Amino acid sequence: MYAKTVVLKNASGLHARPASEFVACAKQFASKIYIKNLGDPEAVPANAKSIVRVLAAGIPVDTQIEISAEGEDETAAVDRLADLIETGLGED
């Protein structure tokens, strides 16, 4: 198990296209990958390969999120996804 904490910077949160980008990227890895909204004390880790779960996590801008993975490519997966979020998921 490997995890990293990052801050979401996209102005309108993790919705629509950014969420699609994120899920598409997660699907390239074999590991089980989770995304957790640290700003919500009741949040449970959401399956990062499920577009509906990621959307349902309802993550707004400036929120701390934890990305964790378990499996053969866990480090590469978490690093790559954390990087994707920090660079704004293809949005300006």
Next chain:
Amino acid sequence: MKIFKGTPVSPGVAEGYVYLYQAFSCDVYETYVQSGEETTALSSYERAVRAADDELLHLIASFSAGNADKAKIFAAHREILADEEMDEEIRSAILSERQAADFAVNRVYTEFALLLSKVGDALIAARATDIRDVRNRLIRILHGETEKNLSTLQTPVVVVAHDLLPSDTATLDKKNVLAIVTEVGGTTSHSAILARSFGIPAVLGVPDVTEAFQDGIYAAVDAMSGEIYLEPDETVRRNIRKKRAAFLKDREDAARYLNDSGSLRDGTHIDIGLNIGSCAEVEPIRYCDFIGLFRTEFLYMQTDRLPDEEAQFSAYRDVLQQADGKPVTIRTLDVGGDKTLPGLSLPKEENPFLGCRALRLCLRNRDLFLTQLRAILRASVYGKLWVMFPMVGSLDDLRAAKEALAEAMRMLDQRGISYDKAVKTGVMIEIPSVALMAADVAAECDFASVGTNDLCQYLHAADRMNPDVKSYYQSFSPAMFRALRMIFDAFIAAGKPVSVCGELAGNPDAAPVLAGLGLRKFSMNAGSVAGVKRALRRFSLTEAQALAGQVCNLGTEHAVKELLAGLQSS
């Protein structure tokens, strides 16, 4: 050959193959498969997923570059179809609980849609609709039915349906609809208004057509006389083609007046306005002087959630920006009556048209109203914005509406957001009580626009949705014109603008009468502009005034119509 008859609501003549439209109803029962049948159920699920994905790919490929928005929606549907968690849950429901494929799909997709609809962010919550769409697609495939959808027609067809919901018509694939035929509805129903604004021939209120017509059968629609021919013979088809040619020629003739300014023969200027329901309909503003009616309901009908301030603001701003600096009259939310909202549950009323609709509903749901008013005010800096309240019945209503607007202004002031402080405020005159109080209303607002459809229904106490009282709904009655004269006189005396944005303003027969009564602002659907401009040019002001006087002195609608028909033929 069989002949059917209904109410022609949007002129034109067409022939073609029938497309019987029925909104798909997702009937799924709690079913389980026999022990040992699990893998068969699983493979039918897998086949359905592949078939759904193929349909989506096909749809995406069929959209042209200009339709990128629709393509995007279906690309999102493919992502949902490939959702790992929903897929896993469905598989496990089939394999370990022996649920039938359609039952498992229905349960899991419905649960996830519900989950999403509870998210605080309205944009995300709105995607629950997408999940339900994909669910319906899968279940339809599992039930072995073909797709029925008016937004994605493959060939030109005559659409036959029991009724079209505003959501069906809003996404209509216009270029492939030759004509519309429905069992319910009349001249002023939403289907009719949209058919006219798209220029699609339509006949509504035709009994039993969905039973008599099947997919692929040939039909001719005469939306001038209201006749529909099922499997027309050669003689009928020849006549239909002749009539169609004459109609197109007349429309072409009228089109020569399209770019002229609106005026009577002696040069008396008439402002011609445009009625719209979305930003997609603003383009014809180039040959009009103003937008006399921007209906905001459609914004509220697109999702299961009420649109938030941002979404509304950007829609209003888009219209203002495209309007070339010409005034845009935004009507605040007008629901209730025949229009319901997916995002707002309204109690069922005995008499919805006499119930809590439009402004009444907004005043009761203050947050809903204030959200819209803030969005409207914020858009006011992008052009000339006029705000109009529907269903004002008294000075109390007008004052309450203005008070709400003032509150919305204070809220924006607190947030430091700018808006046009002198935004014009007006009323829609459609309730007889306020027509009688026109002079008092004129003193307390900046302008008025007459909604002749509702005015006619309230004046004659005739439900405009009820075919049995159709003959009582008389939009050309002397009573109508006398009421209009009273309203126009009051606003002209007060020096305040008054317009008509109801169906009467787009009717070429009524045009000279209205001008003669003093009306100088007509607002209508794009499709009516050319015909009304042409009709106005046939009369001088003196002639129009004489005609208006004659009409008001007549005793029955029949006499009015006879008089006007006589003018046409002379």
